Amino acid sequence: MEAAERVCARIEVYGRVQAVGFRPCVYRLATELGIDGFVRNAGGHVVISASGCRQNLDEFVARLERTAPPHARIDRVDVTPDPSTHLGAGFAIAGSSVDHSAGTVTPDLATCQDCLRELWDLADRRYRYPFVNCTNCGPRATIMTSLPYDRSRTSMRGFWMCARCTTEYHDPGNRRFHAEPIACPDCGPQLAWDTARGEDALGAAIVAVADGGIVAVKGIGGYQLVCDATDDQAVRRLRRLKARQRKPFAVMTGSVAEARRLTPLTEPEATVLASAEAPIVLCAGTSARLAPSVAPDVAELGLFLPTSPLHHLLLAGLARPLVVTSGNVAGSPIVIDDLAATTELGPLVDGVLRHDRPIWSRCDDSVARVVSGRTTLLRRARGYAPDFLRLPCATTAPVLAVGAQLKHTTTLAVEDRAYLGPYLGDLENAETLAAFERGVARTLRLHQVSPEYCACDLHPQYLSTRFAERWPAGRRIPVQHHHAHVAATAAEHGVDGPFIGIAYDGLGLGEDGTFWGGEILLATFREHRRVGRFGLAPMPGGAAAIRRPARMALGYLYGAETRAEPLHAAEAAVLLDRLDPIEVRGIRSAVGKRLNCPVTSSAGRLFDAVSALLGVCDSASYEGEAPVLLEAAAAGHPDGKVLHWSLRRQEDLWVFDPVPTLRHLLQAAIDAPPGAVAARFHTTMTEVTVALAEQVASDSGVRTVCLGGGVFQNRRLLTQVLDGLREVGLHGLVSAQVPVNDGGISYGQAAVAAARLDRR
Amino acid sequence: LGHGSGGRLMAELIDQVIATELGVTAPPEDAALVGIADLDLVFSTDGYVVTPRFFPGGDIGSLAVHGTVNDLAMRGARPLALSLAYLVEEGLPIEELRRVTRSVARAAAEVGVPVVTGDTKVVGRGAADGLYVTTTGLGVRLREAYPSAGSGQPGDVVLVSGPLGQHGMAVLDARAELGIDSGIISDSRPLHRLVAAMIEVGGAAVHSLRDPTRGGLASALNELAAASGVGVELVEQHLPVSAQVAAACELLGLDPLHVACEGCLVAFVAPEAADRVLTAMRALPEGEQARRVGVLTQGPVGRVLARTLIGSHRVVDMLVGEQLPRIC
Ligand SMILES: [Fe+3]
Ligand SMILES: [Mg+2]
Ligand SMILES: [Zn+2]
Ligand SMILES: [Zn+2]
Structure with a gap:
């Protein structure tokens, strides 16, 4: 041969x-x-x-x-x-090429099984070493200074590898071959607590938590605040410290088995919990083992597993579930700097467990939930960001999409890749705004890209829109908020051709200058046409109505757009009797004179109003509390009979008139518990949504329905709507990798911008 | 045009249309300096539109006097003379014109400045909304007075002369009949004596002065910070807001930082002179409630922050048109 x-x-x-x-x-x-x-x-x-x-x-x-x-x-x-x-x-x-115009940053991954085995193996040289990692796990995005990903361009560059680590690093047969953050007790980072080091530092932190204290711990993407999740006093103190009244805390447990001891888990939930991305998973259920103040009044528990060897060591040492929450003060971004941790968090807590491996890029914990068997992200950060997502239409020029205002994210689009950055928070917070600006600079430097176009919202007062003004008008691509919401869903699923978009959320500015939020759009990536909406209502005091759902209820009572008989004060007597008459009189007058009463077609505001009308929530202590509590109240009532509802044709639009529904709801509430009526409201909203989709589908012939907007964080509504769409033969889609809330806006903006640039 | 509430849209309109067409680069000042021989004249003009024309604490006539006198004062000027122009819609009761003019005369006499010239035009019904008043003021710069929008320095102390939002909320309350017996009275008053007292003890250490009228303190500070190339850090709980204004703002969902004042000023003063200037301000009735509310920082340039009770900082943006809710 x-x-x-x-x-x-x-x-x-x-x-x-x-x-x-x-x-x-x-x-x-x-x-x-x-x-x-x-x-x-x-x-x-x-x-x-x-x-x-x-x-x-x-x-x-x-x-x-x-x-x-x-x-x-x-x-x-x-x-x-x-x-x-x-x-x-x-x-x-071979060495990496220096051309890194389209470099990819890999997200941080939780400790793998092989490394865990070493962590607990007495004979291993990395026994109980808090920084054990390999090519399959460990920090990535958060320690990277620039691309390509080599040790010299990570925060590990200050640690000289010892002889044994060097051998492993260069041995192609070793699982640490080219593991850039490779380290061992001889050559790698060390823990510190005050003047103590190593095991002593860890031990001190464990004692502090065991004694009911609160400890700041340097995690993967930032400092975290940690306390005993079974100690109500400690958790209450943590709430005061963070100025966080009722918003649920996430709980970390050592293993899936321990998580199951808190609350029953479905198989898909267990799988996500144990994944390398290791997000916080919102699981249906509550736990009697946890302190009542961990997650008051809600029907879900946020659980996650250790995200680093250090967390494994803490959990093992304490042998109890821990509250682990981002280390920040009320709305500020998570602290990553050791000095800031000592000076800002230090005085508030009982100690700071730090180490000498710097965090270069901030990354909060991700939040996921399993809906209809599928993992959906509510917050995309550690473990996921800044991995790229595909764009259905490649962009002809680099685009920076700067997102919305709350739950802020940015997306950099290069060719067909969309680098969706980690969740940051509310831009009105000055530290968050500064972090956003620094994050953008860092991302552009990392990718060596200078974006020719900037995609932004229509809202002139979003601080992201203000940032976009750095681009000349001809290079700004404004994208309507709800178009971005539904385009995000369509883009993630690679939808081809026109689709029906159903965007239910709090508020977004529409082209007509009113605030939208209960919208049916007929859309492509390039454009959208509004074909349906919810009936309008005034928001008395604008943002003040959002913080206080009771005001929103008064808005529907005194100023709802309707073809039906307007609501009468007598019908809402329970609400009116409960409120301060001065507030009621003032709001009624402001609504009458249209004084700072922007009108909205928002579905989110309708959920708010219902929550107040049923006495579930008058004032929200965190964004979305009213609908969260409404859904929780409905949880004990699996079936809810539909309430009256009315859909009408008005100037080329399908309009859902909420007034007949609210009237029936108030009647029903006279002799039924709020939860039962809340369940009926969910059923009604489902029927209305499916009916709207069906009408538009039969008008247009389009069968694909993309859902978007924060209201679809409501598990019950989302599940029912997806089922309902399937029953009538429509193809309902919701995003999974991209949050349905405003965290997904930047990705949607990028998809729209790319499509618009395509035909310039 | 949707530029009615002042703030950024208005700034853009002036910058991109009016200044461009006039071929001038308009510095963001309340009044202009005009040098003649060894005299520094200060010159300012302003049009007044307010609904309703009569409100607790004043009316369109007194407002037109105070507004222009204050614009002169913000450049460190002593007012010398005023002109007065009316644009009247046919059908306005003569009695009302008489009442407004009487108010102009009383205000001018109290300031101690004569109305030396004027003009009256009547336009057809619907061509105007009742009555518009324009006043022009001429003043002379006080010695040692060099206040300018662009003169703030990092480290300067930010002083505010009195409670915020009184005028805007008084007018809104008069318009809305809120049914909350608010008792809010406009702060409309002249500030030239207060400025003279500040200059007397502070001199050139008084770097910048501004009366936060439309767009409120937030807009005034954003303009000054950008012009001076500095940042501003306010302490939220030090901002003077009366209980009534706070309650009315809460009810209407307004931020007092965005509500207009007509008898209040904000000053950037060099730190070594701040206590002296503050003491001099407090000695006068219009400065009785003056207080230190923040400091100027290196930056970010043009950014105004307020430190909240819980220790975080919020961005205090300039108002674009109406306050629009931003929460999703
Ligand atoms: Fe939204
Ligand atoms: Mg003026
Ligand atoms: Zn590993
Ligand atoms: Zn080593």
């Missing part, structure tokens, strides 16, 4: 292939198959120059995907013959 002919090829692999141990995998495969050449990181992808006999080369390409490491994701492999290249014998991992 004659010697097999050697062929050369250039193989380009696209996807999540950097910082996940992909190159070592390629190395091992090439060595096994006798392929010569080299592999290197280039831009956001990996380039392999390979030569070998045709059969082996084909097998090499075929096996690339199968042998890829667990956290890699291969989107595309391009193979081009490259006869010009002459490759020497053997295979090598």
Whole structure:
């Protein structure tokens, strides 16, 4: 048999292939198959120059995907013959190319099973070492200073690898081959607590928490505040310290088994909990084992597992569930700086457990929930951000999409990749605004991109819109808020062609200058047409009505747009008797004179009003509390009979008139508990939504329905609407990787901007 | 045009249309300096529109005098003379015009400045809304007075002369019949004596002065901060707001920082002179409630922050048109 002919090829692999141990995998495969050449990181992808006999080369390409490491994701492999290249014998991992125009930042991953085994193995040299990691786990995005991802460009550059770590790092057969944050007790970061170091520091923190204290702990993406979740006094103190009245806290447990001891979990919930992304998972249920002040009055529990070896050590040492919440003061971004932790958090807590591996990029904990068997993100941050998502239409020029105002995120769009940054918070907070500006600068530096266009909201007073004014008018792409919401869902699902968008949320400025929020749109990525809406109501005092649902109820009572008989004071007697007559009189007068009473078609505000009308929530201590409590109240009532509702045609729009529904609701509430009526309201909103979708579908022939907006964080409503759409033969979609709330706006803006630029 | 509430839209309108067409670069000042020989004249003009024309604490006539006198004072001027122009809609009761004019005369006499010239035009019904008043003021700069919008320095102390939002809420209450017996009275009054007292003890250490009229303190501070190339850090609980204004703002969902004042000023004063200036202010009735509310910082340039009770900072933005809710 004659010697097999050697062929050369250039193989380009696209996807999540950097910082996940992909190159070592390629190395091992090439060595096994006798392929010569080299592999290197280039831009956001990996380039392999390979030569070998045709059969082996084909097998090499075929096996690339199968042998890829667990956290890699291969989107595309391009193979081009490259006869010009002459490759020497053997295979090598080459240095990264300096072109990193489209570099990919890999998210931080929770400790893997192999590393955990070492953590608890008395004989291992990394026994109880809080910074154990490997190519399959550990910090990534938060320690990176620039691309490409090499140790010299991470916050590990200040730690000289010891001889043993160096050997592991350079051994292609080792699972720490090119694990950039590789470390061991001899050469890596160390814990500190006041003047104590190492195990003593850890021990001091454990004693402080065990004694009912609150401790600041340096986590992966920022400092966290930690206390015993079974100690009501400690949790109450934490609430005072954070100025956080009732918003539920998340609880960290050591394992899925321990989480199950708190509340029953479904299989998909257990899977997400144990995933490498390790988000906080909102699980239906409550737990009698936890302090009552952890999650008062709500029907869900936010649980998560340790996200780093340090958290494993803490949990093991304390053997009880812990409240773990972001280390910040009321609305400010999570603290990442050691000095700030000592000076700002230090005086408030019983100690600071810090270490000397700097955090370069802030990243809060992610929040997920399983709905109809699928994981959906409510907050996209650690573990997910800033991994990129696909855009259905590649952008012809780089676009920075600056999002909304609350739950703020930004998205950088380059070609068909959308780098959706981590959740930041409310931009009105000065520290958050500064973090947003710094984050943008960092992202652009990291990707070496200067965006030609900036996509923003229509709202002139969002501080993100103000930021966008740095671009000249011709380079700004304003995107209507609800178009962005539904485009985010459509883009994540790669919807092709027109779709029906149902956007239910708090507020977003519409093209007509009123505030939208209960909208049915007929849309493509480029444009949208409003085809349906909720009836209008005034928001007495604007933002004040949002903070106080009782005001919103008065808005519907005194000023709702309706073709039916307006509501009478007598019908809402329970509410009116409860409120201060001065407030009622003043609001009635302000509504009558339209004084600071912007009108809205918002579905979120209707949920607010219902929550107040049923006596569930008059004032909200956190955003969305009223609908959250309304859903919780309905939880004990699986079926709710539908209430009256009315849909009418008005000036080319389908308009849902909420007044007949509110009237029936108030009648029903006379002799039924609020929860039972709340359940009926959910059923009604489901029927209305499905009816609106059906009408628009039959008018337009479009069958795909994309849901978006914060109201769909309501699990009951979302599940019922998806079921209802399916029953009438419509294809209902909701985003999963992208939050349905305003955290998804920047991604939706990017998708719209890309589509608009496409035909310029 | 949707530029009625002052603030950023108005600033853009002036900047992009009016200043551009006039071919001038308009510094963000309340009044202009005009040098003649060794005399620094200060010159200012303003149109007044208010609904209702009579409100607790004043009317359109007194407002037109105080507003222009205060604009002169913000450049450190002693007022010398005023002009008065009326634009009257046909059908306005003569008695009302008489009442407004009497109020102009009383206000001018109290300031100690004569009305030396004027003009009256009557337009057809519907061509105007009742009565518009324009006043122009001429003053002379006090010696040692150099206040200018762009002169604030990092480290300067921010002083406010009196409670915020009185005028705006008095007018709103008069318009709305809120049914809350608010008892809020407009602070409309002249500030030239207060400024003279400040300059006397502070001199050139009084870097910037501004009367926060439309758009309120928030807009005034944003303009001054941008012009001076500094940041502003306020302490929220030090901001003077009367209980009645706070309650009315709460009811209407307004931020007192965005509500107009007509008898109150904000000053940037060098730290070493701040106590002296504050003491001099408090010695006069119009400065009795003066207080220190914050400091100027290196930046971010043009950004105004307020430290809240719980220790975080909120961004106090300039008002764009109406206050629009931003919460989703
Ligand atoms: Fe929204
Ligand atoms: Mg003026
Ligand atoms: Zn590992
Ligand atoms: Zn080592």
